[in-house]
Amino acid sequence: MPINRRELMSSAALAGAALALPAGLVAGRAQAAEAGKPAGVFSYKLGDMECLAVNDGVANFPLPDGFVKNASTQEVGAALSRALMDPATMSIPFTAMVVKTGGKTTLIDTGNGPAAGGSRGTLFSNLEAAGIDRGSIDTVVISHFHPDHIGGLTDEMDSKSFANAELVVPEGEVAFWLDDGNLANANEQMKPRFELARKKIGAYKDALRTIGDGAEAAPGVTAHAAHGHTPGHMVFRLASGDRQMMVLSDTTNHPALFVRNPQWQVRFDMDGDMAAQTRVKLLDMVSADDMLVAGYHFPFPATGHIVKDGAGYQLALAAWQPQL
Numbered sequence: 001m002p003i004n005r006r007e008l009m010s011s012a013a014l015a016g017a018a019l020a021l022p023a024g025l026v027a028g029r030a031q032a033a034e035a036g037k038p039a040g041v042f043s044y045k046l047g048d049m050e051c052l053a054v055n056d057g058v059a060n061f062p063l064p065d066g067f068v069k070n071a072s073t074q075e076v077g078a079a080l081s082r083a084l085m086d087p088a089t090m091s092i093p094f095t096a097m098v099v100k101t102g103g104k105t106t107l108i109d110t111g112n113g114p115a116a117g118g119s120r121g122t123l124f125s126n127l128e129a130a131g132i133d134r135g136s137i138d139t140v141v142i143s144h145f146h147p148d149h150i151g152g153l154t155d156e157m158d159s160k161s162f163a164n165a166e167l168v169v170p171e172g173e174v175a176f177w178l179d180d181g182n183l184a185n186a187n188e189q190m191k192p193r194f195e196l197a198r199k200k201i202g203a204y205k206d207a208l209r210t211i212g213d214g215a216e217a218a219p220g221v222t223a224h225a226a227h228g229h230t231p232g233h234m235v236f237r238l239a240s241g242d243r244q245m246m247v248l249s250d251t252t253n254h255p256a257l258f259v260r261n262p263q264w265q266v267r268f269d270m271d272g273d274m275a276a277q278t279r280v281k282l283l284d285m286v287s288a289d290d291m292l293v294a295g296y297h298f299p300f301p302a303t304g305h306i307v308k309d310g311a312g313y314q315l316a317l318a319a320w321q322p323q324l
């Protein structure tokens with residue numbers, strides 16, 4: 001079994017503590033250090049369902065020209081400033097979701113993966129902090145095949161990260177990313193993405209289920225087509241008793257830009273016009289119905305409500321505090 005970075009760090013901390021402390025205090029010191037580290041986990045109930053937002057870190061990079069296809073760098077910088085963000089830096093957070101219901105555990109999207117490095121790829125350590133063994137996950141549901149959503153499907157050794165899980169994927173994504181002709185015609189920038197999708201999804205070929213619009217992806221999780229960001233992108237409605245919520249996946253990238261300005265098209269939106277139409281339709285629906293939502297690229301805890309505000313919307317984030 002490969003040792004992971006977290007284990008290395010905690011064994012190093014233990015070794016260091018062992019030199020300075022009587023044996024009886026070693027475990028206590030190490031546990032306190034672990035417990036004192038605020039984990040990127042936010043848990044709440046939706047009816048009888050237990051939901052957990054589990055953070056996979058953040059990507060920071062200088063705001064490039066053309067980050068928003070139909071707004072100037074100056075307009076984008078001004079929108080970042082209004083959200084108290086550095087106008088010259090784009091920070092994109094990643095947060096996946098775990099849903100526990102009826103004795104089954106489902107993970108929706110898998111983060112960038114342990115090889116991502118930098119400030120990304122914290123999903124596995126945060127799952128561990130939440131007491132969730134990756135081997136206990138029954139179903140992994142994927143919203144679309146971009147690397148920040150499928151990267152965690154395999155580990156550093158290219159083995160399945162979720163050894164006992166069924167993998168549930170959108171039919172539109174399979175049709176696009178796993179098509180031989182599309183790979184053959186892909187340009188140099190896109191080719192690695194097609195290859196990554198083959199590798200990551202291929203690892204689960206014996207436990208793969210492809211779903212369409214309206215299908216039950218997992219217990220209490222219904223998939224809906226929300227195309228535009230990618231050809232087969234999906235969102236997920238969670239329902240338990242009379243409670244419902246919408247997992248918006250990549251309907252919007254950072255909310256300071258794309259919830260505020262739903263017509264803006266991020267450079268990752270593969271069909272920008274269709275993505276904007278889908279975004280307006282979904283944001284309109286969840287705000288009119290006052291539905292709880294989760295957004296993969298919302299700041300942590302990536303959970304809240306969408307409120308209509310002029311020509312755009314606002315995100316009202318749920319209150320979260322680290323459990324110390």
Ligand SMILES: [Zn+2]
Pocket residue numbers: 146148149250296297
């Ligand atoms: Zn994404």
